[in-house]
Amino acid sequence: MGLYEDIWTEPCRQLRLRELVPLDPTTPIRDAIAALRDRRLGCAIVVDAVGRPTGMFTERSLTRALAGGALSLDDPVATCLDPELSTVALDEPIARMLDAMNQRGTRFVCIVDAGGKAVAITGQKGLMECLAEYFPRQVNVMARRVGVDAVSRKREGG
Amino acid sequence: MELESVLAEKTVECITSRPYTSVSPDTCLKMALETLVELDVGCLMIEESGRLVGVFSEWDVLHRVAGNFSDAELESVSVSEVMSRDPTYVYESDSVAAVLTVLALCGCRHVPVLAADDTVAGIVSPKRLAAFLHDEVADRSPR
Numbered sequence: 132m133g134l135y136e137d138i139w140t141e142p143c144r145q146l147r148l149r150e151l152v153p154l155d156p157t158t159p160i161r162d163a164i165a166a167l168r169d170r171r172l173g174c175a176i177v178v179d180a181v182g183r184p185t186g187m188f189t190e191r192s193l194t195r196a197l198a199g200g201a202l203s204l205d206d207p208v209a210t211c212l213d214p215e216l217s218t219v220a221l222d223e224p225i226a227r228m229l230d231a232m233n234q235r236g237t238r239f240v241c242i243v244d245a246g247g248k249a250v251a252i253t254g255q256k257g258l259m260e261c262l263a264e265y266f267p268r269q270v271n272v273m274a275r276r277v278g279v280d281a282v283s284r285k286r287e288g289g
Numbered sequence: 290m291e292l293e294s295v296l297a298e299k300t301v302e303c304i305t306s307r308p309y310t311s312v313s314p315d316t317c318l319k320m321a322l323e324t325l326v327e328l329d330v331g332c333l334m335i336e337e338s339g340r341l342v343g344v345f346s347e348w349d350v351l352h353r354v355a356g357n358f359s360d361a362e363l364e365s366v367s368v369s370e371v372m373s374r375d376p377t378y379v380y381e382s383d384s385v386a387a388v389l390t391v392l393a394l395c396g397c398r399h400v401p402v403l404a405a406d407d408t409v410a411g412i413v414s415p416k417r418l419a420a421f422l423h424d425e426v427a428d429r430s431p432r
Contacts, residue, residue, distance in 0.1 A: 134292040138426055164355050173348060173398075190347035191331065193355055198322040204356050226426060233423035238331075238398055238415045255398055255415045258422075263393035265293050266386045273390040277377045 134265050143228055143242055144221040147260050148251035151241075153178045154188065156209035160196075163188050163208045174239040174252055177208060182248040184241045186212035191238075218243050221250065225261065228253065295425055296386045301379055304388070304421045306402045306411025311336040314343070314369035318354060321345055321368040331414060332399035335372050339408045341401055343372035348398070378403050381410050385421070388413055 132140070152166050152175035163175055167190075177186035192213045196202040202211070217231040217240045228240050232254065239254040263270050274280065311334040312321060321333060325347065332346035345368045353371045354363075378401040379388050391400055402411040 134296075135426065138292075161356060164351065168352055171352075173351060190351035194322060194347045194350045195326050197350060197355055198319075198326040200360070202355075229419065229423055229426060232415070233419045236416050236419075255392065255418070256396055259389050259392040262296070262422075263390045266297065266390055269297070269384070269386045270390045270394065273387055274394055277391060277395060279394050 134262070138226045138229070139224050141225050142222045143219055143225055143253065145261070146225065146228075146253050146257040148242055148253050148257060151176060151249055151251050153182065153249060154208055156185070156207060158208045159205050160188075160193070160202070160208050160211050161204035163211075164193070164204070172252070174254070175208075176241050176249050176252065177212060178249050184216060184218055184243065184249040187216045187237075187239060187241065189213050189239060213237070217241065218247075218249075220245065225258070229258065232258075292425060293386075296389065297384055299385045300381065301383050301385065301388055301402055301413065302381050304385060304413050305417050306381075306413055309334060309409070309412040311409060312345075312368065313337065314372070315367045317364050318358060318366050318368055318371065319363040322350065322354075322363070325350075332412065333368070334401055334409055334412060335368060336409055341376065341378065341403065341409050343369065343374045344376045344399065344401065345372040346399060349373060376401055379413070380405065388418070392418075 154163055154175050154177050156177050174189045176184045179185050188208050192211050196211045215235045215237055217235050217237045219228045219231055219240050220243055231240055241249050242251040244250050310328055310330050314335050314337055332344055335343040349371055377395045380403050398415050400413045404410040
């Protein structure tokens with residue numbers, strides 16, 4: 132099958148999903164930042180008592196709060212969330228994730244299981260890694276140009 | 290045409306890469322933060338004499354700025370002290386597939402776009418890339 136067909140039929144579980152960083156809404160912003168720095172990630176998910184996602188703490192929400200000038204790192208992370216929370220189920224097609232990213236302008240999507248429980252994070256990087264697999268020659272060319280190993284990839288971000 | 294062919298043949302110019310926002314290396318962190326928010330962008334290009342010397346993104350805010358500087362320091366420290374130096378870039382003439390692979394390889398979310406003379410020409414952002422891919426994919430039914 133080709134890329135079109137795969138995007139419409141392959142489920143999100145086929146993507147290289149990122150580790151979920153689940154947070155209680157009362158977690159201090161300072162601890163949320165530390166958790167993301169430790170894991171080299173850009174997004175954590177606030178979950179309820181049964182693990183369902185209720186909010187998204189991202190580098191964007193942090194930037195907005197910091198620029199606003201009233202950020203206290205001791206405040207609960209629930210006070211510093213993105214206005215949008217995009218969720219896609221593990222078995223929904225990759226096209227559904229692309230749709231969510233496009234409609235909401237988000238870079239991150241929370242992946243949930245059949246019961247609605249948050250299980251992972253994906254987003255632009257996961258999608259790019261998926262698409263890049265269709266261009267192995269291009270991967271080798273660009274890896275040489277940018278000076279990275281085509282197998283061991285660099286950090287997320289930027 | 291197959292999507293693989295579309296992505297291999299279309300160039301970066303087909304993904305909107307303008308407008309872009311750049312600031313000088315001596316811009317203070319507070320101003321850089323405010324610029325990110327006011328313009329609703331995720332990445333600033335740091336330009337000096339028309340040349341790209343770095344990028345400053347929300348990633349840098351999370352991983353290098355938050356909690357590390359006092360309010361006074363945010364107004365005195367320049368963005369060049371925390372920016373990501375020597376960012377990976379693409380040329381306007383590169384294919385969309387080249388951009389996708391750069392993003393996959395480097396893990397960055399924004400890729401500066403340079404003209405043939407190495408001056409800054411634009412930036413490919415996640416939002417612009419998602420819109421481009423969505424347009425290419427959404428109207429085509431599975432075969």
